[in-house]
Amino acid sequence: MIIGGGAEQVPAYKLAKQRGLFVVGTDLNPDAPALRFADHAILASTRDAEQTARCAVEFHSSHTIAGVMTIANDVPYTVARVADALGLPGIGLEAARNVVDKLLMKQCFGRHGVSCPWFTGIGTADELRTLLRAESGTRFVLKPVDGRGARGVLLIDSSIDVDWAFEESKRWGDSGRLILEKFVPGMQLSTESFILDGKCYTPAIAERNYDRLEQFAPNIIEDGGTIPAPLDEALRSSIDDTILRGAAALGIHEGIVKGDLVIAEDGQPMIIELAARLSGGWFATHQIPFASGVDLVSAVMSHALGEPLDECALQPSWSAATAIRYWYPPEGRIVSIRGEEELKKVPGLISYGFFRKTGDMQPKVLMHPDRFGFAIVGADTRQEALFRMEMALNSVQVEVAP
Ligand SMILES: Nc1ncnc2c1ncn2[C@@H]1O[C@H](COP(=O)(O)OP(=O)(O)O)[C@@H](O)[C@H]1O
Numbered sequence: 001m002i003i004g005g006g007a008e009q010v011p012a013y014k015l016a017k018q019r020g021l022f023v024v025g026t027d028l029n030p031d032a033p034a035l036r037f038a039d040h041a042i043l044a045s046t047r048d049a050e051q052t053a054r055c056a057v058e059f060h061s062s063h064t065i066a067g068v069m070t071i072a073n074d075v076p077y078t079v080a081r082v083a084d085a086l087g088l089p090g091i092g093l094e095a096a097r098n099v100v101d102k103l104l105m106k107q108c109f110g111r112h113g114v115s116c117p118w119f120t121g122i123g124t125a126d127e128l129r130t131l132l133r134a135e136s137g138t139r140f141v142l143k144p145v146d147g148r149g150a151r152g153v154l155l156i157d158s159s160i161d162v163d164w165a166f167e168e169s170k171r172w173g174d175s176g177r178l179i180l181e182k183f184v185p186g187m188q189l190s191t192e193s194f195i196l197d198g199k200c201y202t203p204a205i206a207e208r209n210y211d212r213l214e215q216f217a218p219n220i221i222e223d224g225g226t227i228p229a230p231l232d233e234a235l236r237s238s239i240d241d242t243i244l245r246g247a248a249a250l251g252i253h254e255g256i257v258k259g260d261l262v263i264a265e266d267g268q269p270m271i272i273e274l275a276a277r278l279s280g281g282w283f284a285t286h287q288i289p290f291a292s293g294v295d296l297v298s299a300v301m302s303h304a305l306g307e308p309l310d311e312c313a314l315q316p317s318w319s320a321a322t323a324i325r326y327w328y329p330p331e332g333r334i335v336s337i338r339g340e341e342e343l344k345k346v347p348g349l350i351s352y353g354f355f356r357k358t359g360d361m362q363p364k365v366l367m368h369p370d371r372f373g374f375a376i377v378g379a380d381t382r383q384e385a386l387f388r389m390e391m392a393l394n395s396v397q398v399e400v401a402p
C-alpha cells in the first residue's frame with residue numbers, strides 16, 4: 001500500500017509493479033497521476049490517518065496488505081497508523097507523533113542532547129514581539145509546527161511587522177501553533193539516510209542552494225541543491241552520528257530518515273528537522289541513485305514488506321555529481337514557454353518538469369510549490385554539473401504578462 005498518488009510518487013508505484021506486487025494506492029483525488037499504476041485505489045485524504053486506516057483494515061479483510069509506505073509526502077503519521085492497525089513494520093505511533101510536530105521534535109532533541117537551533121513555542125503575537133525586542137538584530141525563523149514545503153517559514157528579526165508575520169505563518173499550519181527558532185547561518189544540507197542494525201547509512205548529501213535567500217525574504221525559498229556537498233570524512237561521520245542520535249531521540253531505530261541539517265559556526269552539524277519518510281524533490285528517486293547507485297525507494301519498499309535488507313545495498317557504489325535548480329518567472333499570466341527543445345539537448349540532463357503551462361497564473365513565490373519548474377543534471381564532477389545547470393536554466397524562457 002502506497003499512501004498518496006502524486007506525480008513524485010509515480011516511481012514508487014512503477015517499482016512496486018516491476019517487483020510483481022499488487023499495489024493499493026490512496027489519494028483523495030481519483031485523478032492523482034500515480035493511481036493509474038495502482039491495482040486498486042482507495043479514495044482517502046493522505047492526511048486523514050483515521051479514514052485511511054479504516055479503509056486499509058476493510059480492504060485487508062479480503063486482500064492481505066503486506067506492507068505500507070509513502071514517498072515525497074509528509075504523512076508519516078498516516079503510514080504509521082495503517083502499519084499499526086494492520087500489524088505491519090513501521091516506526092510506531094509515538095515516533096510518528098514526534099516527527100509531525102516541529103516543537104515536540106525539538107523537545108525530544110533537547111532532552112537527548114541532540115544539537116539543534118535554539119527554539120521556543122509561540123502562542124501569541126505579543127509573545128513574539130517581546131522575544132524579538134529582547135534580541136533586536138538577531139535573525140529568527142518563525143514557522144508553523146505542522147508545516148511542510150517551506151509553507152509559512154519566515155526569516156524575521158525585530159524590524160518585521162510582528163502581527164503580519166504571526167498571522168502569515170499561522171495560516172499555513174493546521175494546528176495554529178508556531179515555533180520560533182534562532183536562524184543558524186552556515187552550510188545547509190539535505191540528507192537521506194537509512195538506519196539499519198544501529199548504523200546510519202547516508203549514501204549522498206546535497207548542499208542546499210540558498211543564493212536566493214535575500215531575494216525571497218522573509219520567505220525562505222531553497223533553490224535546489226548540489227551533490228556532493230563539500231564535506232570531509234570526519235564531518236560525514238559526525239553527520240551520520242547526529243542523524244542516528246536525532247532519530248533515536250524521536251523513537252526511530254530503523255528505517256528511512258530525511259534530514260535538514262546546517263553546519264553551525266563551530267563546524268558541527270545541527271539538525272533543523274528530521275522526517276520519517278522518503279524525500280520529495282526527486283532526491284530519493286533521481287539524484288541519490290545517479291550520484292551513488294543507491295536506491296532508497298527500493299530499500300524502503302523491502303523494509304515495509306519485512307524483507308531482509310543487505311547493508312551493501314545502502315552503501316554508495318560510485319560517487320557522481322548532480323544538481324537541481326528551479327525557474328522563478330515573475331508573477332503573472334504565462335504567455336509563452338520557450339526553449340524546451342534546447343533544454344533536452346543539455347548534456348547530462350536527468351529530468352526536468354514545468355509545473356505550469358501557457359495560460360496558467362504564475363504566483364508570487366511564497367513556498368516551494370510556487371516555483372515554476374525544475375531541471376536536474378548529472379556529471380562526473382560538481383563543477384561540471386553546475387556548468388551544465390547554467391546551460392539548462394538559460395535554455396528556457398518563460399514570458400509572463402503582469
Ligand atoms: N533555525 C533555522 N536556521 C537556519 N535555517 C533554517 C532554520 N529553520 C528552517 N530553516 C531553513 O528553512 C527550511 C524549511 O524549514 P523546515 O523547518 O525544514 O520546514 P519545512 O517543513 O517547510 O521543510 C529548512 O530546510 C532550512 O533550510
Ligand SMILES: [Mg+2]
Binds near residue numbers: 149260273
Ligand atoms: Mg524541512
